[in-house]
Amino acid sequence: MKQFLNLLFLFFIHTLFSQQQEIEVTSVSINSKYAELGVIYLPNNEIIFTSSQKIETDKPFSKNRRRHNRELYLELFKGTIDENGDIINTSRFTKDVFNKFFEADFCFTPDFKKIYFTWNNFFNSQPKKSKPEEMPLFLFSASVDKNFNLTNITPLRFNSNNYSIKSPVISKDGKSLYISSNMPNGYGGFDIYVVSILENGTHSWPENLGPKINTSKDEMYPFIDTNNTLYFSSTGHKGKGNLDIFKSEFKNNQFSDIQDLPEPINSKFNDFYFVIDNTTNTGYFTSDREPGKGNVDIYAFRDKKIECKQLITGKILDNETKKSLNNVLISLYQDNVLKETQTVSNSFKFEVNCNKSYKIVAEKENFIIAELDINTSDTDKINISELLELIPIKCNQSINLSVFNSESKQLLNNINISLYQNNTLKETQPINGIFKFELKCNETYKIIAEKENFKAAEIIINTDNTNDIQISKTLNLTPIKCNQLITGIVLDKNTNKPLPNSVITFLNTDKIIDSIHVNSAATFKYSLKCKTKYKITASHENYSSNSFQLQTSGKNNLELTKKILLDPSLEFVTIRNEKMIKTNPIYFDLDQAKIRPDAAKELDKVVAILLKYPTIKLKIKSHTDSRAPDNYNMILSNKRATSTINYIISKGINPDRITGKGYGETELVNKCSNGVKCTNTEHQLNRRTEFIVIDE
Numbered sequence: 001m002k003q004f005l006n007l008l009f010l011f012f013i014h015t016l017f018s019q020q021q022e023i024e025v026t027s028v029s030i031n032s033k034y035a036e037l038g039v040i041y042l043p044n045n046e047i048i049f050t051s052s053q054k055i056e057t058d059k060p061f062s063k064n065r066r067r068h069n070r071e072l073y074l075e076l077f078k079g080t081i082d083e084n085g086d087i088i089n090t091s092r093f094t095k096d097v098f099n100k101f102f103e104a105d106f107c108f109t110p111d112f113k114k115i116y117f118t119w120n121n122f123f124n125s126q127p128k129k130s131k132p133e134e135m136p137l138f139l140f141s142a143s144v145d146k147n148f149n150l151t152n153i154t155p156l157r158f159n160s161n162n163y164s165i166k167s168p169v170i171s172k173d174g175k176s177l178y179i180s181s182n183m184p185n186g187y188g189g190f191d192i193y194v195v196s197i198l199e200n201g202t203h204s205w206p207e208n209l210g211p212k213i214n215t216s217k218d219e220m221y222p223f224i225d226t227n228n229t230l231y232f233s234s235t236g237h238k239g240k241g242n243l244d245i246f247k248s249e250f251k252n253n254q255f256s257d258i259q260d261l262p263e264p265i266n267s268k269f270n271d272f273y274f275v276i277d278n279t280t281n282t283g284y285f286t287s288d289r290e291p292g293k294g295n296v297d298i299y300a301f302r303d304k305k306i307e308c309k310q311l312i313t314g315k316i317l318d319n320e321t322k323k324s325l326n327n328v329l330i331s332l333y334q335d336n337v338l339k340e341t342q343t344v345s346n347s348f349k350f351e352v353n354c355n356k357s358y359k360i361v362a363e364k365e366n367f368i369i370a371e372l373d374i375n376t377s378d379t380d381k382i383n384i385s386e387l388l389e390l391i392p393i394k395c396n397q398s399i400n401l402s403v404f405n406s407e408s409k410q411l412l413n414n415i416n417i418s419l420y421q422n423n424t425l426k427e428t429q430p431i432n433g434i435f436k437f438e439l440k441c442n443e444t445y446k447i448i449a450e451k452e453n454f455k456a457a458e459i460i461i462n463t464d465n466t467n468d469i470q471i472s473k474t475l476n477l478t479p480i481k482c483n484q485l486i487t488g489i490v491l492d493k494n495t496n497k498p499l500p501n502s503v504i505t506f507l508n509t510d511k512i513i514d515s516i517h518v519n520s521a522a523t524f525k526y527s528l529k530c531k532t533k534y535k536i537t538a539s540h541e542n543y544s545s546n547s548f549q550l551q552t553s554g555k556n557n558l559e560l561t562k563k564i565l566l567d568p569s570l571e572f573v574t575i576r577n578e579k580m581i582k583t584n585p586i587y588f589d590l591d592q593a594k595i596r597p598d599a600a601k602e603l604d605k606v607v608a609i610l611l612k613y614p615t616i617k618l619k620i621k622s623h624t625d626s627r628a629p630d631n632y633n634m635i636l637s638n639k640r641a642t643s644t645i646n647y648i649i650s651k652g653i654n655p656d657r658i659t660g661k662g663y664g665e666t667e668l669v670n671k672c673s674n675g676v677k678c679t680n681t682e683h684q685l686n687r688r689t690e691f692i693v694i695d696e
Contacts, residue, residue, distance in 0.1 A: 022304035025264040027297055028087045028284075030079060035295040037074075038273045039284040040107065045081045047284075048093060049298060050074045085282050085300040093148075105137075107169045108144070115144045116156075116168040116177060137164035139179065158183075158195075158206055166190075170197075171224045178222040178230070179206060188216035192232055212255055213248060226278045230255055233272035241268040245285060265301065308354035310376050314386035315347050316362060325364060325390060333359040354378050362388045365442045366395065366465075395441030397463050399471040402434050403449050406476035412451060415477075420446040441465050449475045482530035484552050488562035489523045490538050498522030499540050499566060505696075507535040530554050537696055538564040541574040545696050547615075571609050572693065581606050581618070581691040585684075586644070593639035595647050603644065606691055607651040617695035620644050620660025623667055625683040626674050630664060637662025644689060659694075 030036060034053040041047055052074050076093035106117030118137050142153040159165060160183065167180040177195040183206070191214040193206035213219060215236025220243075223231040228250035233243045237258060244266045248255040260266060261274075269289035276283035282302040288295060312332075316325045326345040331338060334356055342348060352358055353376065360372040367390035374384060403412045413432040418425060422444055429435065439445055445461040454477040461471065490502040500522050505515045518524045528534060531554050537547040543566040550560070573582045583602045588594070595603065610616060622641035624633040641662045649655050665673070668686045672678035 022306065023264065023301055024304040025299050025301045026085070027293070028085075028300050030077075030087045030090050031293040031297040033294045035074065036298045037286040037296050038105075039087075039275050039286075039298060041275065041277065042078075042108075043112065047079055047081060047087065049077055049079060049087065051077050052295075085302050087298070087300075105166050105168065109170055110172060110174045112146075113144065114141060115150065116141050116170065118166040118168065136161055137166045139165040139168060156195075156203060158203075167221050169222050169224055171228060172226045176224070177203065178224060180220040180222060180232075181206065187211060187214040188236060189218040190220050192219045192222050192230075209255060212257060221272045221274070223275050225276050231261075231274045231276070233270075233274070240266045240271075243270040243272045245271050245274045270296075308378065308380045310352050310354055310379070310382050310384060312350045312352055312358070312360070312374060312384045312386065313347065314349075314360070314372075314388055316344070317387065317389045318367075319389040319391040325367075327364065328390070329363040331361045331363070333361065352376055354380065360386070360388070362390060364390055366393050366440070367391060368393060393441070393465070395465060395467045397439045397441060397466070397469050397471060398436060399439055399445075399447075399461060399473060400434060400436050401447060401449075401459075401473050401475060403431075403451075403475045403477060405454075406478045412454075412477060414451065416450045418448045418450070420448070439463050439471075441467065447473075447475070449477060451477055453480050454478065455480055482554065482556040483527045484530060484555070484558040484560060485525060486528055486536075486550070486560045486562060487523065487525040488564055489521075490518055490540065490564045490566060491522070492543075493565040493567050499543070502538055502540040502566070505537045505539070507537070508532060510535070528552050528560075530556065536562075538566060539579075539696070540566055541579075542569050542572070543567060544569045544572065547696070571612075575690075578690075579693040581609055581693070583689075583691065585687070586689040588640055591636070593636065593643045595643055600647065603647050604651070607648055607653060610648070610653050610657065613696070615696055616693055617657045618659070619692045619694045620658065621667075621690045621692060622660070622662045623686055623688050623690070624662075624665050625686040626665040626668065626672055626676075627683060630674075634662060634664035634666075637664045640689070 028036075030049070030051075032051070032053045034051060036049060036051045036053070038050045039047050040049070077090050078093050079087040079090040082088050106115055108115050117140055119140055136159075138159040139156045140153055141156060142150040144150055156165075163181055163183040165179050165181045165183075167178075169178045170176065171178070175197055177197055179193050179195065180190045181193055182190045183193075186208060192209050194209060195206050196204035198204065208214065209230075213230070213232070215234060217234065217236030219232055219234045219236065221233045225231070230248045230250065231245060232247075233245050235243055237244065237246055237260065239246070239260045240263070245261045246258045247261060248258045250256075265271065265274075265285065267287060267289045269287055271285055271287045271289070273286035274283065275285070280302070282300065284298055284300050286296050286298055288297075316328050316330075317323065318325055324346040328344055328348075330342045330344050330348045332340045332350050332352070334352075336359070340350060348360075350358075350360070355378050356376050358374045358376065360374065362370045362372075370388050370390050372386055372388060374386070376384070401417070403415050404410065405412055411434075414430065415432070416428065416430050417435055419427040419437050421440075423446070427437065437447070439461065441463050442465050443463050445463070446458055447461065448456055448458045450456045457475050457477050459473055459475055461473070463471075488504075490499045490504075491497065492499055498521055500518060500520050502518045502522060503515055504518065504524050504526070506513050506526065506528075514526070516524060516526060528550075530552050532552050534550045534552070535547055536550055537545050539545040546564055546566050548562075548564075552558075552560075569582075571582060573580055583605060586599045586602055587596060588599065589596065606618075610618070620641055622637040622644065624637050626633070628636075638661055641660045645658050645660050648658055665686065669688075670678070670682055670685055672682050672686060
């Protein structure tokens with residue numbers, strides 16, 4: 001038997017059957033990367049469903065099995081319902097005439113001697129206007145034998161070229177035919193109607209079910225169960241979102257107020273084609289919810305068997321100190337098979353099944369593993385309380401460390417050594433040259449050596465679980481060279497106010513050696529090497545950067561001060577943490593990369609800024625929206641980026657200062673990706689050219 005996919009939702013809800021019940025919703029195993037939808041019940045636990053999936057005998061990408069959106073045509077399949085509600089033993093339905101039906105839009109009379117169907121064959125889960133060649137949808141009836149051969153195919157008298165009729169379903173007494181139609185004088189788009197099937201085989205004119213059922217939007221996919229409860233999908237009634245499934249009970253010869261089916265039946269995605277077998281409280285529906293396997297998938301629902309459960313709880317203590325232990329790995333085994341692992345502090349908790357054998361294993365570094373065997377009883381909802389004590393492992397190591405001058409290679413004296421265990425200071429001692437510390441096993445240590453006029457040095461030691469070993473290490477301290485200190489403040493040039501969050505960048509021979517942020521008072525300090533030439537740049541969002549040159553002298557510990565003023569920038573803007581030249585949008589003609597006159601004006605502004613700031617380097621990024629194929633957008637954006645770069649270079653800008661490329665639709669600034677409906681204004685936000693400052 002095929003296993004169900006691992007998509008499983010469990011909730012306690014008021015179910016379709018008006019009682020507190022646990023419902024299991026499962027993605028059936030016949031779902032594929034294609035579309036599967038619309039279950040129709042047959043006798044003997046058989047069903048018909050619709051799918052666009054290929055089978056082995058299909059030719060790859062057969063043109064005559066595809067429609068305008070590259071999706072394979074929907075075709076009918078038969079399958080069998082197994083004991084778990086899964087659909088198995090599927091095969092292509094061989095009656096070609098059935099495959100001309102619209103989606104899974106047909107139904108049988110209770111005696112399976114007559115069929116009603118909509119004649120077309122395209123799938124669309126989003127209600128919208130059909131294309132001209134796809135409308136109208138007409139409703140037909142026909143006689144059907146046990147081999148599914150059709151005769152007496154007859155259009156119903158209320159078909160019209162002015163509207164469509166679809167989603168036929170017959171009540172279990174065979175006297176009422178329910179349909180969905182956008183015929184005039186309804187309440188909205190598609191409404192649900194009922195047609196009386198008279199004793200002579202004729203049909204009444206469709207009667208609208210009224211405002212309790214229908215809304216100003218679309219109501220479709222009706223289904224009538226054995227209790228005459230109506231189930232349907234709607235975009236007009238308030239629900240979880242998009243198409244939701246609703247029901248209305250038939251009481252006192254009329255339909256009651258509608259109720260939306262709760263989760264996990266309904267979701268924020270499209271949910272439709274609901275059917276139910278009242279004898280087993282099981283059924284199916286179709287949804288494009290995520291995660292799914294294809295465009296739309298078929299989901300089964302049934303009552304969830306309530307299992308007998310017990311709770312195992314416990315505390316974890318140090319066997320010697322009797323104190324609680326943290327970061328303990330607890331593993332639960334059932335019949336020697338690992339079921340669950342937790343990393344816990346102080347206590348643990350497992351929900352387990354009744355009448356089972358379990359083993360709990362507790363593990364922690366530097367402790368002996370502890371095990372506990374538990375056999376659960378057949379009593380539901382009892383709590384088993386246990387205590388686990390871990391015995392510490394005795395293990396120690398030692399380290400010998402020698403400290404040298406990194407330049408003279410001589411052993412150093414008068415050194416201050418600090419020992420940290422897991423970032424906590426454990427010991428400090430002044431030593432001469434060589435020292436020794438006792439360490440615990442399976443721990444992380446940091447040793448810091450400090451000496452006046454030398455840079456501090458540190459080493460990380462990770463001990464293992466080997467007892468009584470000696471570790472030898474060497475540390476080299478580097479003499480502190482001649483340094484000077486620069487301090488300063490960054491101010492707004494116009495208001496003289498401090499500018500916190502400014503960044504100070506230090507360059508030497510045009511290479512960045514460091515960048516620091518000023519503090520909350522907009523001040524900074526930084527150690528500089530003596531006899532060194534620096535370029536120092538201050539920058540801040542929405543301000544023009546300010547740079548100056550500094551040549552330090554040979555005097556040690558000299559302190560320099562500097563006040564740096566920044567102009568509010570009318571030329572730059574910071575977006576998504578990237579500094580850019582501020583421009584109006586750069587427009588191109590449709591499918592073109594040629595620079596238009598209006599775009600040239602904006603690019604001339606960029607050229608002017610590059611001339612004004614001769615050290616600035618730019619990266620040009622050209623973007624498109626998502627309304628053309630991905631590859632096409634990438635090629636077009638590359639062409640536009642190249643045209644933009646060539647234009648700037650043609651104005652005398654050094655090519656070494658300009659790089660760039662196209663990014664197509666890979667860096668959208670909003671939700672408007674493939675298939676998402678957006679306004680032209682929203683799409684226009686993605687069609688942009690950015691001039692990003694990468695070097696100043």
